Amino acid sequence: MSERGYAATGISAISKSSGLPTSSIYWHFESKQGLLASVMERSALRWIADLERAQDPPGNPAERLGRLLVRGFSTFEERPPEFLRLAIFLSLERSDDPKLVESLRRVRERSGRILVTALEAVFAEAGAARARQVAEECAHFAMALCEGCFIGHQIDPEQFDFEMLASQLHVALLAIGTDLMTRPTEMSA
Numbered sequence: 727m728s729e730r731g732y733a734a735t736g737i738s739a740i741s742k743s744s745g746l747p748t749s750s751i752y753w754h755f756e757s758k759q760g761l762l763a764s765v766m767e768r769s770a771l772r773w774i775a776d777l778e779r780a781q782d783p784p785g786n787p788a789e790r791l792g793r794l795l796v797r798g799f800s801t802f803e804e805r806p807p808e809f810l811r812l813a814i815f816l817s818l819e820r821s822d823d824p825k826l827v828e829s830l831r832r833v834r835e836r837s838g839r840i841l842v843t844a845l846e847a848v849f850a851e852a853g854a855a856r857a858r859q860v861a862e863e864c865a866h867f868a869m870a871l872c873e874g875c876f877i878g879h880q881i882d883p884e885q886f887d888f889e890m891l892a893s894q895l896h897v898a899l900l901a902i903g904t905d906l907m908t909r910p911t912e913m914s915a
Contacts, residue, residue, distance in 0.1 A: 740758070766813060766833070767832065769809040770836075781794050813833065814877060846861040856911060
């Protein structure tokens, strides 16, 4: 599917490539969409595990956040995760398939949780509830920026310096989080 595209890849081609009977594919995955969702999610989980390891000590929470961002961006350049390319393509082409949409949401949610956890540690001094709120707002911004960078890199790879982008995002997240912490919470407003 990553070579030919989703629409141009039939179950018979998948069966031939895998050596499995078509009936086995349908029995295990119910549909081509189910197979794709499963393959994408498995690939994404390996990528996510790699991101989680980037947060291991040493360093303070801000330094670990920086390593996480560098690791996430360097993946785009070193070995772009095929699941991201397919996920973006399929979210535009087949957003009506509930299994596929749910798989995409689970992957996005899990990678977002990694960012939230890293950011919560950075802003822990504000208390758990406030750190969580600030972390979620910052993570939303970071996810949108990362997704945009991935798409931009697919269009024009020569225009992206991922190390610089990771550094800039790190500075931006720390600044945005610090700014958010100075604002009154919605509950007290």
